[in-house]
Every structure is written in structure tokens, then in C-alpha cells.
Amino acid sequence: MADAEIIPIGTRGRPGRGSGQARPSSAARGLAGKPAATKAATPRRTSTTRRPHVSAAPEEVVEQTTTEAVPPATAEEEVRPPTTTRDRGPLAGISPEAWLSMLQSAAQEVWGEQWEPQLAQLLALLRRRLTGDYEVDEFGFDPEITEKLTLALLRPIAEKWFRVEVRGVENIPAEGGALIVSNHSGTVPVDALMTMVAVHDHTGRFLRLLGADLVFRMPFVGEMARRGGATLACNEDAERMLGRGDLVGVWPEGFKGIGKPFAQRYKLQRFGRGGFVSAALRTGVPIVPLSVVGAEEIYPLVGNLPSLARLLGVPYVPITPFFPWLGPLGMVPLPSKWLLEFGEPIRTDELDGAAADDPMLVFNVTDQVRETIQQTLYDLLVKRESVWH
Amino acid sequence: MGRVALVTGVSRDLGRRFARLLAATEGIDRVIGVDVVPPRGDIGAMSFIRADIRTPVIAKVIAKEDVDTVVHMSVIATPGSAGGRGTMKELNVIGTMQLLAACQQARSVQHLVVKSTSTVYGASSRDPAMFTEDMQPRRNPRSGYSKDAAEIEGYVRGFARRRPDVRVLMLRLANVVGPHVVSPMASYFRLPVVPTVLGFDARMQFVHESDLDRVLTHGVLSDVDGTFNIAGDGILMLSQALRRLQRATLPLPGFAVGQLGSVLRQMRLADFSPEQLSFLTFGRGIDTTRMRTELGFEPDYTTAEAFADFASSMPSSSRISERAVAGLADLLPDSAHEPDPAGAPRG
Numbered sequence: 079m080a081d082a083e084i085i086p087i088g089t090r091g092r093p094g095r096g097s098g099q100a101r102p103s104s105a106a107r108g109l110a111g112k113p114a115a116t117k118a119a120t121p122r123r124t125s126t127t128r129r130p131h132v133s134a135a136p137e138e139v140v141e142q143t144t145t146e147a148v149p150p151a152t153a154e155e156e157v158r159p160p161t162t163t164r165d166r167g168p169l170a171g172i173s174p175e176a177w178l179s180m181l182q183s184a185a186q187e188v189w190g191e192q193w194e195p196q197l198a199q200l201l202a203l204l205r206r207r208l209t210g211d212y213e214v215d216e217f218g219f220d221p222e223i224t225e226k227l228t229l230a231l232l233r234p235i236a237e238k239w240f241r242v243e244v245r246g247v248e249n250i251p252a253e254g255g256a257l258i259v260s261n262h263s264g265t266v267p268v269d270a271l272m273t274m275v276a277v278h279d280h281t282g283r284f285l286r287l288l289g290a291d292l293v294f295r296m297p298f299v300g301e302m303a304r305r306g307g308a309t310l311a312c313n314e315d316a317e318r319m320l321g322r323g324d325l326v327g328v329w330p331e332g333f334k335g336i337g338k339p340f341a342q343r344y345k346l347q348r349f350g351r352g353g354f355v356s357a358a359l360r361t362g363v364p365i366v367p368l369s370v371v372g373a374e375e376i377y378p379l380v381g382n383l384p385s386l387a388r389l390l391g392v393p394y395v396p397i398t399p400f401f402p403w404l405g406p407l408g409m410v411p412l413p414s415k416w417l418l419e420f421g422e423p424i425r426t427d428e429l430d431g432a433a434a435d436d437p438m439l440v441f442n443v444t445d446q447v448r449e450t451i452q453q454t455l456y457d458l459l460v461k462r463e464s465v466w467h
Numbered sequence: 468m469g470r471v472a473l474v475t476g477v478s479r480d481l482g483r484r485f486a487r488l489l490a491a492t493e494g495i496d497r498v499i500g501v502d503v504v505p506p507r508g509d510i511g512a513m514s515f516i517r518a519d520i521r522t523p524v525i526a527k528v529i530a531k532e533d534v535d536t537v538v539h540m541s542v543i544a545t546p547g548s549a550g551g552r553g554t555m556k557e558l559n560v561i562g563t564m565q566l567l568a569a570c571q572q573a574r575s576v577q578h579l580v581v582k583s584t585s586t587v588y589g590a591s592s593r594d595p596a597m598f599t600e601d602m603q604p605r606r607n608p609r610s611g612y613s614k615d616a617a618e619i620e621g622y623v624r625g626f627a628r629r630r631p632d633v634r635v636l637m638l639r640l641a642n643v644v645g646p647h648v649v650s651p652m653a654s655y656f657r658l659p660v661v662p663t664v665l666g667f668d669a670r671m672q673f674v675h676e677s678d679l680d681r682v683l684t685h686g687v688l689s690d691v692d693g694t695f696n697i698a699g700d701g702i703l704m705l706s707q708a709l710r711r712l713q714r715a716t717l718p719l720p721g722f723a724v725g726q727l728g729s730v731l732r733q734m735r736l737a738d739f740s741p742e743q744l745s746f747l748t749f750g751r752g753i754d755t756t757r758m759r760t761e762l763g764f765e766p767d768y769t770t771a772e773a774f775a776d777f778a779s780s781m782p783s784s785s786r787i788s789e790r791a792v793a794g795l796a797d798l799l800p801d802s803a804h805e806p807d808p809a810g811a812p813r814g
Contacts, residue, residue, distance in 0.1 A: 201796040208789050210710030216702050216752050217596045218670045294749070295592035297666025297720075304668065314595040314602070 217319070218304035221284065228306050229278055236275045239413050240372060241467075246420035247280040249366055255320040256423065257358045258285065258327045259447050260368035261346055261455065262335035265377035265396045268411060269370050273327055274306070276418050286319050288328045288354075292392065316357040327368075328354045330444075333393040337382070343374035344459060346452045352444040359434035359443070364423035367447050369454035372416030375465050377401065414465050417458050421450050469496030472687060473534040475520055475566060476541030477513070478502035480647050485540065485680045487511035492684055499532055501525065502541070520562040526569035529576065536578040536687055537570055539563065542619060544584070544612045544651055545738045552611075559615040560622075567626040570633070580686045581623050581637045582679075585696065585753045586613040588639075590669075590746040597754040600639070600694045613742040620694075627692075634692045638682060641698035641753060644773055645676030646780035651738040655747075657781065658737055661709055662727050665718040669705040669750025672698035675773035678766040685764050695762045696753040699770035705747065712778050713789065721748060 182193075189196035203226065206212050214220045236242045250256065258277070263269060270287050277285040287303070288311035294300040309315045311328065319326050329335065334347040358365050381397030401408030424447060426433075433439050472489055476482040477500030490498035490512035498513045500506065505515060518524045520541060529537070542559050570576045588594070589604035608614040620637065627635040642652045655661065674682075674697055682697050709716050719727065721744065728739020758764050768776065 198796060201792055205789060205792045205796070208710060208792060209713070210707040212707070214670075214702055214704055214707065216670075218668070218702065218704060218750075220704075291593045297664075300592065301666060301668045304670070309596050310593065312593075312595050314597075314599075318595075318597060 214305075217286070217307065217309045217315070219284075219286070219307035220305045221307075224284065224306050225278075228302075229275055232271055232275045233279070236272050236279075236416075239411070240272060240376075240416040242272055242276055242372075242416040242418060244276045244280055244418045244420075246422075249420040249423055250277065250281050250283070250325070251364065251366075251423070252281065252283075253323070255323045255361060255363035256325050256366055257316075257320060257354060257363055258325065258366045258368050258420070259354060259451070260327065260329055260370055261344075261451050262329035262331040263338070263343065263370070264373035264411075265336060265379050265398065266411075267329070267336055268376060269373040270327065270329060272373070272416065273368065273370065273418065277325065277327075281325075283325045285327045286324045288316055288326060290332060292333075311353075313353050313357050316354065317361055320357060320361040320363045330354050337379065337394040337396070339382075340374070340378040340380055344371070344455050346448055346455075349444050349448050352440045355440045355443045355447070356434040358426050359429055359440070360431050362427040362429075362431070364425050364427070365443070365447055366423045367421040367450045367454070369419045369421065369451050369458060370416065371419075371455060371458040371462060372414045372465075375414040376411035378412075415462070415467050417462065419454055419458060421454055424450075470494060470536055471497045471499065471532055471534050472536040472538060473499045473501060473529060473532070474513075474538045474540060475501050475562075476539075476543070477510070477515065478504045478506050479543075480508070480649065481643065481676060481679065482506075482540045483508055483510060483513075484647070484676075485538075485683055486513045488680050489513075489538070489684055489687065492688070494688060495536075497532075499528070499534065501528065520566045521557060522565065523569070525566055526572055529569050529573045533575050534573065535575050536580070537566070537576055538683060538687060539566060539579070539581045540683075541566075542582065542584070542616065544586075555612075556615060559612075560618050563619045563622050567622055571626060571630055576630075576633055578687065579623070579626070579633055579635045580683060581619070581635070582683065583620055583623075583637050583639045583694075584612075584616050585639045585641045585672075585698070585751060586742060586746070587616045587620060588751055588753065589613060589742070590749040590751045592749055594749060594751065596670075597752040598696070599754045600696055600757055608742060611740045611742050634690065636686045636689075636692055637694040638686060639694065639696050639753065640679065640682075641672040641674050641696075641770075643676055643679050644673045644777040646777065648676050648777070651740065651743050653777070654737045655739075655743075656708070656712060656714070656777070658714075658731075660715045660717050661712075662717045662719050662724050663705060663709070664721050664724050664744070664748045667721075667748045669747050670702050670752050671705060671708060671750055671770070672702060672752060673768075673770045673773040673777070674699055674766065675768035675776060678768055678773070681767070682762075682764050685762070689763065691762050693757075693761070695758050695764075696755050697758055697764070697766070698753050698755050699766050699768050699773050700755075701770045702752060703770050703774055705750065708774055711774065712781065 185193040185197060203222070207223075212220065212222050250258070258273070260269070260273060270289075274285045274287065277283060284307055287306070287308040289303055289308045291310055293303050293308065294310060309319065311332075316326060316328070330349040330353075331347040332350060338345070338347060355365070377396065377398045379394075379396050379398060383395040383397065387393060387395045398408065400410075424443065426443070429439070472495055474482060474486040474489065477486045479502075482502070483500070483506040486498050486500045487510055489495055500510065500513045500515045501518050501520060502515075503517070503519045505517060516528055518528055528534075541562055543555055545555070570579060585598070587604065587608070588598045588602065589606055589608055591605050593605040595602065604613075604617075608617055623635060623637055627633070643650060644653055644656075678697075678699065703711075706716075724747070725739065725741070725744050728737070728744065731737045732739060
């Protein structure tokens with residue numbers, strides 16, 4: 079036992095196998111076939127020209143080695159072993175056909191059997207993007223990039239990270255304008271993006287978001303928002319979109335809802351001035367209330383830096399249990415389980431456009447929508463077993 | 468009854484071309500072009516009178532020639548061409564005031580057509596997606612061309628109040644592009660490397676220069692009054708327009724674009740006024756429903772077509788990236804090669 083305890087681990091800085099001996103073991107020496115390759119046991123320490131004659135798969139060797147070309151002697155041509163440094167020159171030994179078949183099998187791996195049309199489509203798309211040959215609508219909405227890129231990137235987050243569960247999809251009209259009104263939460267408007275994915279995946283329609291003017295003032299964010307179909311939350315734009323028959327999403331709580339402290343979670347804030355109701359009344363589209371549970375927990379807002387926020391010109395600077403303490407890692411949202419429930423549409427087509435100028439009616443409808451969402455939130459919270467699953 | 472039209476600002480290419488076209492139009496007897504410098508190029512049947520609209524001389528011209536239609540095109544956008552911002556403002560604002568004062572005096576004047584610009588709506592992050600004619604800019608312009616244009620519109624509205632018998636038509640045009648157009652936007656797109664505002668992509672609309680002529684002629688001959696937005700159909704994003712031009716871009720933060728702009732202005736390469744910078748940042752869209760329903764005008768060119776025609780007048784660049792993708796697509800077996808409408812070069 080005492081002996082076993084002093085068996086050294088490693089070579090103590092000496093070359094050789096892990097036996098602690100200066101000389102390679104006889105087994106190691108036996109591996110080396112020829113006297114010229116006595117350093118076979120220590121390949122990493124020798125220069126690349128003295129690599130052992132490992133007869134591995136030739137393609138792999140070619141990929142890994144960067145050895146210089148050794149001028150071969152023609153006399154040795156017949157007697158040379160199956161693999162020499164000569165074969166390890168870069169790209170030697172792989173014919174163009176082999177490359178082509180490798181690429182083909184790789185393409186087949188990625189796109190399946192129909193890889194040729196798929197690749198052609200991808201190249202055509204790339205070319206369209208490069209030459210600017212695509213259409214945007216008057217709001218700057220680019221359906222192609224939204225469907226192929228933005229939604230495709232957001233979908234795994236919705237499905238795998240937040241495991242969004244959608245209920246009441248049948249309440250979203252299959253065609254024609256409709257206004258989806260939702261509660262807002264989560265410090266960062268992730269809920270709007272997830273709603274966009276959920277609506278597109280369940281109905282095939284694009285949800286057009288109405289955003290605060292801060293969104294459009296910020297670089298990159300504003301650009302992405304317009305490209306994704308968002309526009310400024312003002313009556314003119316809302317009515318224009320609804321009048322065209324688009325599916326419009328609005329979060330009337332705005333920054334009051336999204337930036338509320340964690341202690342006030344699932345308590346609806348004031349619903350703006352009811353502008354969304356008058357827009358729906360003027361265009362005669364139904365209002366679909368949407369209740370989102372789970373978004374409150376992604377970034378629990380436990381603190382705020384009002385003076386820094388004023389300095390930066392933003393509504394709040396959030397402090398969560400992880401942000402800014404963990405830096406970028408603190409920006410990873412917590413993986414809460416999300417429930418999205420679309421409620422029964424509130425019809426407005428029976429009221430005429432003049433009703434939009436009746437403030438009492440507008441307030442009543444606003445309250446009705448707000449109460450519906452709040453009640454559904456409470457119901458969903460009772461049904462929810464845990465925040466995380 | 469023959470009509471006599473007076474066109475201001477004919478020394479510049481767009482004004483001269485329109486005046487020549489109007490002179491050849493049926494129903495117009497005589498077209499008088501007025502400017503401080505004589506036009507260069509073919510003026511056709513137009514008769515040119517060298518007069519400064521900033522002076523009361525213009526009243527005498529109107530009275531003597533018995534003018535019944537005034538087309539005011541002498542609103543310039545670039546301080547460079549006028550010889551400085553002071554001169555530009557004087558030409559624009561004082562010129563319009565003098566012209567309108569002369570029109571108010573002259574009982575013969577029955578029609579006033581003013582070429583205004585969509586710049587009066589400004590460009591900001593608070594803008595609605597599309598401006599209709601009765602919307603106001605979200606921020607009142609503080610300087611430059613847009614302030615001039617806003618003041619000119621104010622004077623024109625004042626004139627319309629004082630002379631209710633005169634038909635006043637104001638046309639707010641989106642950016643005019645075409646092979647012959649010299650404007651801040653056109654020279655911007657003609658830069659070899661185009662600076663853009665990092666993190667922003669502006670929505671833009673264009674009017675083709677031939678549509679400008681057509682809409683002004685239509686405005687002179689029709690009996691509609693009021694204010695109308697004029698733009699080609701559709702929207703082009705700035706990034707999209709630059710890709711169609713295959714022009715190299717240089718994205719810079721907003722303030723750096725402004726500084727680069729003043730350098731370019733000194734080099735007389737391009738003109739970057741603050742309002743153009745905000746337009747390049749936020750863009751603007753104008754609603755043209757009333758152009759169709761009330762004015763009864765239909766542009767020949769959509770925004771994209773007008774821009775394509777403008778782009779075709781420029782030397783095409785190398786398009787390396789596009790050629791690489793096209794070459795890659797050609798490598799594919801023919802069975803996979805679908806007919807690709809995107810392949811048509813765009814100038």
C-alpha cells in the first residue's frame with residue numbers, strides 16, 4: 079500500500095510515457111517498427127517531418143497535417159510503405175469527384191433528398207436579397223425576411239425555451255382585420271415577439287405590432303421592428319393597418335406594464351387612453367383579448383435606476399436578480415412556462431364609426447377588454463401548476 | 468380662350484423642361500419663363516423674361532403679359548446652387564412673397580400651381596407611417612429647406628384666403644428622381660460610396676421626372692384646387708435602393724454622417740442638410756389616395772420603376788457578390804435550376 083501511494087502521476091517533466099522512467103517502456107519501443115522512428119512514442123514533441131507512420135484514414139490525415147512537402151525519391155517508389163508523407167500534402171489524394179460527392183452528401187444531410195431545388199431556392203433568395211429585388215409594404219414590412227429569418231430564429235425560443243402553449247386560436251379571425259389586445263410584461267418586450275411567432279404558427283398570418291416611439295428612435299431596434307412589420311402606435315397607423323385587413327397586436331399598458339416591479343406581477347396597469355378601442359370602432363374590426371402568463375417571470379424586475387434612466391432617455395433601467403450583476407449572462411431570460419390564451423372576440427361592427435367619438439362608450443369597451451384579460455390571467459394562474467413547467 | 472402661363476425657376480433643368488412641355492400643350496397659348504439667369508438648353512416655344520421674382524418687377528411682367536396661370540417652381544433645395552443659405556432663403560421665401568403679392572394685385576391671375584415638397588412633413592421617429600394631406604409635421608422644421616417650404620406653404624395659404632377667386636393647387640412631391648435630376652437625393656445616390664446612418668433604414672418614395680412634368684401639366688389644365696401628395700406607388704427602403712444600385716455603403720453613426728456631410732458639402736459633392744439627415748434616418752411615406760380620387764392623376768412610374776430608370780442612367784458597378792451567387796447557382800445541375808425572375812439586372 080505504501081508503495082502504491084508514491085507511484086508518480088505524469089512524467090515529472092521528463093519525456094516518455096507516464097511511467098516516470100526516462101526511457102520509453104519496452105512496449106512503447108516495440109511499437110516503433112524501424113530504428114529511424116524511435117521517437118514514435120513522443121509524436122507531439124517532434125517536428126512534423128518525423129511523424130510516426132500512422133496508417134489512419136488518408137482523408138483525415140490530409141485534413142490535419144500541415145507538413146511541408148518532402149521531395150520523394152523515385153527509387154523508393156516501389157518499396158515505400160502504403161502511406162508516406164508524400165500523401166499528406168494538402169489536398170492530395172482527394173479527387174474533384176470526391177470533393178463533389180462530399181459536398182453532395184453534406185447538402186443531402188442538410189436539406190434531405192430534395193437538396194438541389196432547396197439549394198437553388200436558397201441561392202435565389204440570397205440573390206434577391208443582394209440585388210434588393212424584394213417588396214416591402216408601406217410600413218416597411220419585409221415578409222420574406224420575417225418569415226425566413228426572424229420567425230425561424232424566434233421559433234426555437236418559443237417552443238424550446240418558453241414552451242409556449244396556445245389556447246383559443248379559433249378566436250383569431252382567419253381573414254380580415256382584427257385587433258389583438260394583450261397584457262404587457264417582462265421588462266423586455268419578449269412577449270410581443272412570442273405572440274408574433276404563436277400567431278403566425280397557428281394561423282399562418284403575420285401579426286403586425288404597434289410599438290412605442292422609443293422603439294423607432296433606437297438604432298437597430300427600430301430598423302428590425304419596421305422590417306418585422308411593426309409600426310408606431312398611433313391612431314393613424316392603427317386605423318390604416320386595420321383598414322387594410324391586417325392582424326394588429328397592441329399592448330395598451332405600454333411601459334407601465336412592461337416595466338412594473340415584480341411584486342405587481344399580473345396586475346394590469348391603466349390601458350392608455352383607449353386609443354386602440356377607437357381605432358377598432360372606426361374600422362369595425364373585432365377586438366381579441368389575449369392573456370399571457372409566464373412573461374412576468376423571465377426578468378423579475380426588482381429594482382430600477384430612475385436617474386440613469388432619465389440620463390439615457392429611457393423609461394426605466396431594470397435591475398433583476400441577475401442583471402447587471404452577471405453581465406451578459408444576466409440577460410438570459412429565465413425559462414418560465416408560457417400560456418397564451420386568446421379570448422372571445424369583442425365585436426365592434428354593430429357600432430358605427432361615430433361611436434368612436436363617444437368617450438363614454440370607448441371607456442366602457444376599454445374596461446370590458448381590460449377586465450376580460452385580468453380575469454383570464456387569474457384563471458390561468460390558478461390552473462398553472464408551477465412557474466417553470 | 469387662350470391661356471397665358473408664367474413659370475418661375477426655368478433656369479434649372481426641371482423647370483425648363485416643364486415650361487417647354489407646357490408651351491407645346493394644347494390649350495396653352497403662351498408660356499413665359501422667368502428666372503434670374505437664362506436657361507441653358509432648348510426652351511422650345513417658351514418665351515424667357517429675365518426677371519428676379521424677389522423684386523416688384525415680376526408684378527409688371529404679370530400685368531403686361533396678362534398672365535392667368537402662375538406655376539411656381541422656383542423653390543430650391545440646395546444652398547450650393549444658389550450661392551449660400553442666405554441667398555437660398557431669400558430666393559425661396561422673399562421670392563414667393565413677391566410673386567404672391569404680384570399675383571394678388573393682378574386681377575388676370577386665375578390659377579396658381581405651386582410645386583411644394585413632402586419635406587414639409589419632416590422626418591422623425593414619431594411620424595405615422597403615411598402622411599395624409601391634412602397631417603402636420605410632428606416637429607416643426609427649424610432650419611433649411613423644409614422650413615422654407617413650410618413658410619412658402621403658409622404664404623400660399625394666406626394668398627388663397629385673400630384671393631378666394633383664384634384656384635390654388637399645391638403639390639407636395641416626394642423626391643423626384645430621373646436621369647436629368649440634380650437634387651440633394653440624386654447627388655447622394657451618385658456618390659461612389661454612399662454613407663448611411665448605422666442602425667436605421669429609411670422608407671422612401673420617388674417620383675419620376677416625367678411624372679413631375681405630367682402632374683404639373685395636369686394641375687394647370689384641371690380645375691381642382693387644394694393640396695395633394697404626389698408620389699409613385701410603393702416604398703423602397705434605403706438599403707434596398709442602394710442594393711439595387713449595387714453601390715458600396717458606409718454605415719456610420721448619425722452624428723458622423725452629419726460631419727461627413729459637411730465635408731462633402733465643402734467639396735461640393737453632395738449636400739447633407741439636417742433635414743436630409745433625418746430623412747435618411749427615419750424616412751417618410753406620403754399617402755397618395757387623394758391624388759387618385761380627387762386630383763385624378765395616375766403616375767406612370769411606381770417608386771421602384773422611377774428608381775430603376777434613375778439607376779440605369781448611372782454607370783453600373785462591379786456587383787461582385789451578386790455574380791458570385793449567380794455563378795454558384797449556375798453550377799447546380801439544370802434540373803434544379805428554376806426560372807429566376809430575380810436574375811434580371813437592375814441597372
